[in-house]
Amino acid sequence: MSITVAAVSANFTRDLEQNYALIEQLLEDARAQGAQLVAFPEASIGGYLSSLGNHGDTVRTTTRSLPPAIRLDGPELRHVQELAGETVVVIGFCELDDDGETRYNAAVCLDGQRIYGSYRKVHQPLGEAMSYAAGPGYHAFDTPLGRIGLQICYDKAFPEAARVLALDGAEIVVSLSAWPAARTATAENLQDDRWTYRFNLFDTARALDNQVFWIASNQSGTFGSLRYVGNAKVVDPGGNVLATTLLGAGLAVAEIDVEGTFRTMRGGMFHLRDRRPDAYGPVTASDSPQAQGWRELAHA
Structure with a gap:
């Protein structure tokens, strides 16, 4: 059975009403092209952080507005469900924990009737840990369109993250991002930027590594000090890019046949x-001398 999937490249900010209007319009455009699964970027509800690195936003020190922290059962996601209807939607947001204080960079997969699964980002780049707590791990879950696993942005740089999802039966991995261009020595043509190159390489490599369909969404445009690289795409299990937005905003739409492609x-x-x-012990060993040395360097 073939299904049609769409990856979104778009710009999302702190203006929730503007975000909802953009989500609604993109869903209409995707449905017009037959899409049954639509993947929105990281932080589509309320936008991402305005900066990273040593001057990243923090809950305690920022003078800028942080993304609104919302709950899985809150009105914001219920509104997205109303917009989703029968379409399966994956979307990123800032999740507020039950303690009312802890924030996670999160993603959820839902339609108008139910939430199929959610994920809290595990790997945090640069200064992101000043704003978000890290999630505990990875798992795949069943949906009407197949078994799906979720990742967010920097996760794609870690082969183990995608492999865990594949081993848990994920047929489709949705990787949501707010992936920016390099902060220094940025290429004149953003498509040639070294961070754009890495973003695209990780997407194709992880699909091929695990022989899964890979749907990569990303923010586009600018927000705060960040300039996003777009390049939303759909990649098949052979590492072939079936559709891409390149730098532009819009939709990368492709028809995929999970069962038939996997069989081949x-x-x-x-x-x-x-x-x-049996040969991979050091990959997961946390008590090796090398691992201890890396931890010491990280906290030096």
């Missing part, structure tokens, strides 16, 4: 089957 791709070399976990 995994009929010969099947990376998950051919793994040798």
